[in-house]
Amino acid sequence: ILVVCKFMKLSCLVVARNEELFVEKCLELLHPFVDEIVFVDMSSEDKTKEIASKFSKVKIYDYPYSEPVDMGKARTFSLSKCTGDWFLQVDCDEFYPPESMKKICEFVETTDAISARVPYFNLSWRHGYKQILDHYPDRLYRTDVVEKYEGVLPRDMTIVKEEFRLVPHKG
Numbered sequence: 001i002l003v004v005c006k007f008m009k010l011s012c013l014v015v016a017r018n019e020e021l022f023v024e025k026c027l028e029l030l031h032p033f034v035d036e037i038v039f040v041d042m043s044s045e046d047k048t049k050e051i052a053s054k055f056s057k058v059k060i061y062d063y064p065y066s067e068p069v070d071m072g073k074a075r076t077f078s079l080s081k082c083t084g085d086w087f088l089q090v091d092c093d094e095f096y097p098p099e100s101m102k103k104i105c106e107f108v109e110t111t112d113a114i115s116a117r118v119p120y121f122n123l124s125w126r127h128g129y130k131q132i133l134d135h136y137p138d139r140l141y142r143t144d145v146v147e148k149y150e151g152v153l154p155r156d157m158t159i160v161k162e163e164f165r166l167v168p169h170k171g
Contacts, residue, residue, distance in 0.1 A: 005105040009035045011084030011143070015074045017042040017065055019092035020051060026092045027055050033101035034088070040078045042069075048092075068152045075149035082143055088118065089139050089158075095121035104140060114164055116140040 012034045016023060030037060037058045041049045043065035052058050061081055063074050075089065086108045090096070096104075100119065107116060115138040138158065147161045 005033070005035070005108060008086055008108045009084040010105065010108060011035060011082045011087040012037045013040075013075065013078040013082060013087050013089045014038065014052075014092060015040045015042065015063070015071065015078055016044065016048050016052070016092045017069075018044050018046045019048045020044075020046040022093045023048050023051050024054075026090065026094060027052060027058065029096055029098065030088075030090065030101065031055050031057055033098075033105055035084055036082075038078050038081045038087075040074055040081075042074060070152050072148070072150035072152070072157070079143075079146060079149070084143055087141055087143050087146075089141070090120075093122055097121070108140070114142045114145045114160070 010033070012030050014026070014037060016039065019026075027037060027039075034057060037052075037055065039052045039058045039060045040063045041052070041060060042063050049060060052060060059081065061077070063077055078089075079087070088096075088104065096118070104116075104118060107113075118139045120139070141158070141160075145160050145164050147159045149158055151157050
């Protein structure tokens with residue numbers, strides 16, 4: 001399968017720890033549509049890294065795990081390894097079907113926007129249960145817009161660069 005994005009380079013950022021149940025399906029669905037997958041492993045104790053390494057577009061980086069989990073720092077580290085014009089920030093238990101990925105690629109090729117909210121499904125939900133989410137956070141960003149991530153789980157936030165903000169960030 002050819003990469004759908006023709007002019008813009010699309011990266012995917014994944015931070016994972018002990019996700020062997022979900023990582024293969026997640027990466028399998030993303031792989032045909034992205035130019036690279038920046039995969040940051042936080043000291044997994046299962047086969048997460050081994051499974052991720054089977055995909056040719058995956059670039060694996062190690063990041064130390066500690067409690068409490070500072071996902072902001074881990075995601076900022078993944079962003080520092082990104083080479084795409086755009087990136088999609090994905091958790092291993094998320095499901096982006098091919099139709100969604102095609103729309104993402106069309107979007108990044110034609111938009112003047114700097115980010116987007118992207119609907120997704122969660123792989124960890126039991127089969128047969130309908131997922132109704134009222135809010136999707138922005139997960140798709142132009143790479144030059146994001147300064148960093150900050151926050152400890154379960155709260156982490158994307159911080160955009162000053163020139164893209166309407167309201168100055170405090171903190």
